[in-house]
Amino acid sequence: xxxxxxxxASKRFGSRSVFEDVSLSVPRGDFLTLLGxxxxxxxxxxxxxxxxxxxxxxxxxxxxxxxxxxxxxxRAVLVFQDYALFPHMSVKKNVAYGLKLRxxxxxxxxxxxxxxxxxxxxxxxxxxxxxxxxxxxxxxxxLARALVVEPEVLLLDxxxxxxxxxxxxxxxxxxxxIQREVGVTTVYVxxxxxxxxxxxxxxxxxxxxxxxxxxxPREVYFEPADEFVADFxxxxxxxxxxxxxxxxxxxxLAAWGRRWRVGDELPAALSGxxxxxxxxxxxxxxxxxxxxxxxxxxxxxKMFEGGHVRxxxxxGAQTFIVDEPAGASDHALRSEIAIKFMRGALHAIG
Amino acid sequence: xRLALTLxxxxxxxxxxxxxxxxxxxxxxxxxxxxxxxxFYPGAADYRAILSxxxxxxxxxxxxxxxxxxTASAVLLGLLxxxxxxxxxxxxxxxxxxxxxxxxxxxxxxVAFGYIMLFGKNGLVTHGLxxxxxxxxxxxxxxxxxxxxxxxVATVAIRNVIAxxxxxxxxxxxxxxxxxxxxxxxxxxxLASGGIFSAALLVAILVLADFGxxxxxxxxYSVLATEAWQRVQGWADVGGACVLSLIVMLPSLLLFVAQRxxxxxxxxxxxxxKVSSMESEPTSRPAKLFLVLACSIASLLILMIYLALAAGSxxxxxxxxxxxxxxxxxxxxxxxxxLGRSLCYSAAAAAGSALFGIVAAYLVHSKxxxxxxxxxxxxxxxxxxxGIFIGIGYSIAFNRPPLDLYGTPLIVILALGTWNLSTxxxxxxxxxxxxxxxxxxxxxxxxxRPLLVFRQIYLPLLRGPFASATVVGFIRSITTLSVxxxxxxxxxxxxxxxxxxxxxxxxxxxxxxxxxxLLVLAFAAVGLxxxxxxxxxxxxQ
Numbered sequence: 001x002x003x004x005x006x007x008x009a010s011k012r013f014g015s016r017s018v019f020e021d022v023s024l025s026v027p028r029g030d031f032l033t034l035l036g037x038x039x040x041x042x043x044x045x046x047x048x049x050x051x052x053x054x055x056x057x058x059x060x061x062x063x064x065x066x067x068x069x070x071x072x073x074x075r076a077v078l079v080f081q082d083y084a085l086f087p088h089m090s091v092k093k094n095v096a097y098g099l100k101l102r103x104x105x106x107x108x109x110x111x112x113x114x115x116x117x118x119x120x121x122x123x124x125x126x127x128x129x130x131x132x133x134x135x136x137x138x139x140x141x142x143l144a145r146a147l148v149v150e151p152e153v154l155l156l157d158x159x160x161x162x163x164x165x166x167x168x169x170x171x172x173x174x175x176x177x178i179q180r181e182v183g184v185t186t187v188y189v190x191x192x193x194x195x196x197x198x199x200x201x202x203x204x205x206x207x208x209x210x211x212x213x214x215x216x217p218r219e220v221y222f223e224p225a226d227e228f229v230a231d232f233x234x235x236x237x238x239x240x241x242x243x244x245x246x247x248x249x250x251x252x253l254a255a256w257g258r259r260w261r262v263g264d265e266l267p268a269a270l271s272g273x274x275x276x277x278x279x280x281x282x283x284x285x286x287x288x289x290x291x292x293x294x295x296x297x298x299x300x301x302k303m304f305e306g307g308h309v310r311x312x313x314x315x316g317a318q319t320f321i322v323d324e325p326a327g328a329s330d331h332a333l334r335s336e337i338a339i340k341f342m343r344g345a346l347h348a349i350g
Numbered sequence: 351x352r353l354a355l356t357l358x359x360x361x362x363x364x365x366x367x368x369x370x371x372x373x374x375x376x377x378x379x380x381x382x383x384x385x386x387x388x389x390f391y392p393g394a395a396d397y398r399a400i401l402s403x404x405x406x407x408x409x410x411x412x413x414x415x416x417x418x419x420x421t422a423s424a425v426l427l428g429l430l431x432x433x434x435x436x437x438x439x440x441x442x443x444x445x446x447x448x449x450x451x452x453x454x455x456x457x458x459x460x461v462a463f464g465y466i467m468l469f470g471k472n473g474l475v476t477h478g479l480x481x482x483x484x485x486x487x488x489x490x491x492x493x494x495x496x497x498x499x500x501x502x503v504a505t506v507a508i509r510n511v512i513a514x515x516x517x518x519x520x521x522x523x524x525x526x527x528x529x530x531x532x533x534x535x536x537x538x539x540x541l542a543s544g545g546i547f548s549a550a551l552l553v554a555i556l557v558l559a560d561f562g563x564x565x566x567x568x569x570x571y572s573v574l575a576t577e578a579w580q581r582v583q584g585w586a587d588v589g590g591a592c593v594l595s596l597i598v599m600l601p602s603l604l605l606f607v608a609q610r611x612x613x614x615x616x617x618x619x620x621x622x623x624k625v626s627s628m629e630s631e632p633t634s635r636p637a638k639l640f641l642v643l644a645c646s647i648a649s650l651l652i653l654m655i656y657l658a659l660a661a662g663s664x665x666x667x668x669x670x671x672x673x674x675x676x677x678x679x680x681x682x683x684x685x686x687x688x689l690g691r692s693l694c695y696s697a698a699a700a701a702g703s704a705l706f707g708i709v710a711a712y713l714v715h716s717k718x719x720x721x722x723x724x725x726x727x728x729x730x731x732x733x734x735x736x737g738i739f740i741g742i743g744y745s746i747a748f749n750r751p752p753l754d755l756y757g758t759p760l761i762v763i764l765a766l767g768t769w770n771l772s773t774x775x776x777x778x779x780x781x782x783x784x785x786x787x788x789x790x791x792x793x794x795x796x797x798x799r800p801l802l803v804f805r806q807i808y809l810p811l812l813r814g815p816f817a818s819a820t821v822v823g824f825i826r827s828i829t830t831l832s833v834x835x836x837x838x839x840x841x842x843x844x845x846x847x848x849x850x851x852x853x854x855x856x857x858x859x860x861x862x863x864x865x866x867x868l869l870v871l872a873f874a875a876v877g878l879x880x881x882x883x884x885x886x887x888x889x890x891q
Contacts (some may be wrong), residue, residue: 050795074797084788088810097806098796149796 003028003185004049004076004153009058011044018044019209021058026187026202031179033188035196035220036206037232042189043157045206049187050078050155062152074098077151081158083142085130091141092117092126098149116148120178135163136171143175147182154179156188160195172198193233197221205229222280223347230278230349237279237320238349243270253277256317261293263343275348281323283345286311286331287338294338295320299331313339365801370719373710377728380768384743385731388592388599391746396589400597409577410597413558416489416573417601420496421554427497427648428504428549433538434641435505436512437633441642449649452656454502455876457829457846459562460865462495463853464655466567467662467862472669474658487569495563498652500556504549511545512538530634544612551609558602559736561832562846566853574598575738575832582836588746591836595739606734659869662862678863685848685860689867692828692844695759699766700823704816706767707774712804715782716790733772737832740769745836757839769833770823777822781815782808821879828872 002025011018019041026032034042047053049060054069061067062075077098085094092113099109117123120140130138139159146154159175160168176199179186190196196203197217205212205220205228213225224230227238243266244259245252251266252259287294297315309329311322320339331337400406434440435447453461469476469486476482486494515538523533561575568576578594581587633641666673710729713719732740744765748755755761785808793803827833831846838847845868852861 047791050791052791052795070794074795076795078792078795080788080792082786082788084786084792086789086792086807097793101797101802145792145796 002026003030003063004032004187005061006045006049007059007061009045009048009060010056011041011048011053012056017209019206022209022211023058024204024211024214026185028185029183031176031186031188031199031201033190033196033200033203034206035190035193035203035233036212037191039208040206041209042191042206046078046155046157046187046189049076049153051076052078074102074149075151076153076155077146077149078155078157079139079142079146079159081161083130083138083162085133085138085141085145087130090127090129091122091133094130094141095144095148098145102149112148116144120144120147136167139163139171143178147178147184151184154184154186156186158190159188160190160192168195175199197233203233205233207232224278224349226349227276227278230347235281235321237281237284237318238276239318240274240276242274243272246271256315258295260295260341262341262346264341264346266346266348270348276350278347278349279341279345281310281321282308283342284320284322285340285342286313286322286324286329287340289336289338291338291340294340296336296338299333299335299337302331302333313337315339363799363801366718366799369709369801370713373706373713373719374721374725376706377710377725380764381728381731381771384740384747384768385735387747388595388739388743392589392592396593399590400593405572405577406594406597409572409574409594412489412571413573413575413598414601416492416496416564417554417557419489419493420500420557421550423493423497424499424501424553424557425504425508425546425550427501428553429508429542429546430641430644431501431505431648432508432512434645436509437638437641439633440638442646446645446649449652450502450505452502452652453499454506455825455829455872456869457562457831457849457865457872458499458556458560459566459831459846459850460659460869461499461655462491462563462567463849463861463865464658465491465495466853467658467668467858468654474661474669477669485569487567489568489571491567491569492564492571492573495567496557496560498648498655499560499563500553501648503556504546504553507549507552508542508545511542511548515541530637548609548613551605551612555602555605555609555734558598558605559738559832561736561738561835562850565831565850575736578738578742579835582742588742591742592746595736595742598736599734599739602736603734610730656869659862659865662858663866665859668858668862678859679867682860682863682867685845685864688843688845688848689864689871691759691762691842692846692868693871695762695766695842695844696824696827699763699827700770700820702763703767703770703823704774704777704819707771707776707819708778708812708816709804710771711775711778711782712808715779716800718800729775730772732768732770733776735769737769737830738836740765741833741836744768757841759842761837762834762842762844765833765837766823766827766830769830770819770826773822773826774819777815777819778812781812785811817879817882821876824875824879825872828868828875 004026006022006024009022010020022045024032034045036042044053048055049067051067051069059066067076086097089097095113095116096109099112104112114123117126120143122137122140122144125133125137125141130141133141139162143159160171163171172195188196188199200217202214203217203220204214207228213220213229215223220229220233224233224236230236230238239255241253241255243251244254246266246268251262251264253262289296295315297313297320299311300314300319301312303310304326307326308323309326311324311331313320313322322339431446431450435443435450437443465486466473468474469491471477471485473486476486519541520533520537523537524530528536559575561579564571564573564576565579572580574594574597578591578598581590581594662668663678664674664676665671666675666677707729710719710725714722714726714729719725744761748761748764755764789807789811790803793807794800798806829846831850834844834847835850838844845864849861849864849868852858852864
């Protein structure tokens with residue numbers, strides 16, 4: 001039984017549709033990420049869950065109860081992209097705000113606020129004003145303000161986008177830890193695929209108002225449902241090839257007047273058809289030119305990226321992106337080379 | 351138990367509903383209704399008189415001529431001061447800046463009054479110094495008075511634009527080989543031209559609506575505003591006065607619309623906003639000399655007014671008996687009450703209008719107001735209405751049951767409040783735009799209902815703008831003559847009304863004494879307001 005249900009939800013502003021017929025089910029305690037490029041409707045969907053936006057049709061339920069527009073009344077609490085800390089209230093007052101609205105006793109407010117501040121390691125900021133805080137500190141306060149009311153669903157709108165790169169990775173790990181410890185059902189919105197992959201139990205990839213794919217991070221990365229997902233989640237080499245053989249432990253593909261073997265067992269149903277394939281850069285390896293079953297090409301450009309080296313290899317018909325571990329790999333520019341498909345790297349997307 | 355009403359599928363708090371009713375009711379009753387009264391009060395014969403009675407055409411001609419002349423000279427002078435006060439290396443820069451602010455905080459008509467004392471028949475300069483018997487009354491005197499009354503508005507508007515031009519641009523031009531003058535003519539001036547145009551429109555509206563200066567100094571040269579007053583005073587022709595105020599309102603409305611769309615389209619700052627001190631290029635010696643000389647002459651012309659008023663209040667008989675005395679202050683007697691009323695009415699009108707304007711701005715901005723486009727128009731309407739229009743409107747809208755406010759304090763307070771509404775409303779809208787919408791949403795999301803969001807989140811953040819709207823409204827209210835002249839009676843008259851009567855009766859001693867007292871009050875309010883404003887702003891930061 002899923003806890004948060006989005007049931008055929010649509011949102012239109014006039015004639016412009018923001019998202020259309022979106023359905024999602026999120027089990028209690030799950031970390032769901034809405035991943036997509038800007039303008040895909042993910043933030044509007046998040047705001048609808050928060051009750052800040054009325055749906056044009058369909059409904060959203062939390063624990064079986066419908067979310068009404070006009071604020072989710074503390075049930076689904078949103079951490080805003082710009083944190084939205086009240087500038088005229090101290091950290092403590094900001095965090096206490098939601099509890100006071102519920103009319104909790106002074107003692108209970110005090111206790112819960114200080115517990116939450118302590119949990120997030122910001123006790124010593126309690127009397128500061130928001131303007132006196134760094135971006136990372138503001139973010140913790142915003143998180144504290146949301147968590148202190150013990151929401152049924154925690155909503156995060158690109159919470160890391162205003163932080164610098166170094167800080168982002170650290171806070172990302174902490175966010176994941178906190179979510180796991182608190183166990184709160186979480187919906188996270190981002191356009192950053194690495195955040196989505198690192199944090200989520202489930203990723204929903206959105207493209208112009210529709211859900212393109214829902215799956216685990218591994219699924220959306222290695223088994224993208226379509227070319228958009230393949231391309232948006234990470235770097236992808238997408239190409240069309242005819243499946244000539246679907247043998248036991250090896251298949252054979254043909255494209256561009258060339259045929260080559262792949263280590264994968266291809267489904268027999270594909271046999272004889274032209275299929276669109278996706279292969280990640282790390283699923284390819286560079287071997288010596290002339291190696292049997294490999295596609296010959298020329299190193300067009302290369303880039304050292306720390307952990308790995310990225311090569312652009314032109315095979316005549318298509319340029320493949322190939323990542324090789326940096327330690328062992330050093331192929332010269334314009335050198336003749338061949339591309340080999342690693343076992344299990346190939347994914348048919350239709 | 352929760353009381354809730356449903357309007358368009360949404361539940362509305364009773365408090366919010368009350369606010370909406372009050373704001374819409376207030377706008378309808380106190381802004382739209384008086385305006386409509388002015389339109390429908392005159393009969394067909396009154397409208398036909400526009401063509402048959404040459405006085406209409408003549409005063410329109412005069413008004414437009416003055417608008418052209420005074421606007422041109424005021425903008426030119428304003429530009430001069432704007433340039434001078436943004437040059438960091440100009441001697442006396444702060445002094446010029448200070449002097450250019452003085453008329454902003456004074457009743458516009460004291461300029462006319464001051465010049466009558468200086469250059470009139472018994473003028474200190476003309477008669478006293480040179481033994482001349484000339485009259486400054488007429489269009490030339492009016493031109494001078496309006497120029498000096500309204501140039502500060504242009505200065506502020508143009509300075510705001512000049513200050514936003516990055517000094518790197520003129521440095522780049524200089525670097526490419528342009529002379530200083532050439533740089534000013536080809537870089538600064540074109541970039542400021544939008545601001546100059548916008549300033550001209552603002553000044554034109556003020557000149558057109560000006561009542562105080564022409565009533566005192568224009569003599570027989572009647573403009574629309576004074577003609578309306580003469581009709582009511584002399585012939586009890588209220589219908590004719592309505593027609594005249596409509597005639598003056600039309601170009602004012604046009605200018606206002608032009609100014610708004612121009613400012614919006616170009617994104618130029620108008621009056622208000624921050625002036626950043628820029629590190630400008632050094633000014634050349636001839637330019638410095640010219641600017642200092644020109645600004646000094648203008649400053650002298652301004653300071654003379656205040657000195658004349660102060661002196662006039664302290665001598666036995668202006669122009670013939672220069673013995674010092676305090677009797678004019680002592681003899682003010684019942685007129686001290688006028689000053690008290692000025693203070694109370696202006697404070698009430700300013701605070702009330704600021705609160706009303708900001709609540710209206712919140713309702714419109716948060717899209718909680720039904721017909722919010724119409725409400726926006728209604729709230730902005732008073733900005734386009736000349737003071738006499740509002741005054742006449744109130745005098746005929748609230749002079750009989752069910753709302754008979756004739757001679758009451760309330761009619762003055764409401765008229766002044768309405769006249770200031772647009773300023774407060776616009777201040778509210780501009781400030782709300784600065785507040786991230788996520789703040790209100792965060793509170794809503796945590797469970798706060800709309801009125802609570804307004805009280806706990808927006809109101810504290812709007813304290814600064816509220817205070818500034820109150821101060822501006824207070825200054826405008828306490829210095830205006832045009833708004834109150836048609837609704838003043840002996841029981842609710844304020845200081846500006848009495849000053850006008852004193853001047854017209856030739857009682858310069860009492861007029862100066864009352865003017866000086868009024869100015870002291872106004873400047874004290876600015877000082878106090880500025881102080882409170884600074885503290886208010888600091889406490890929210």
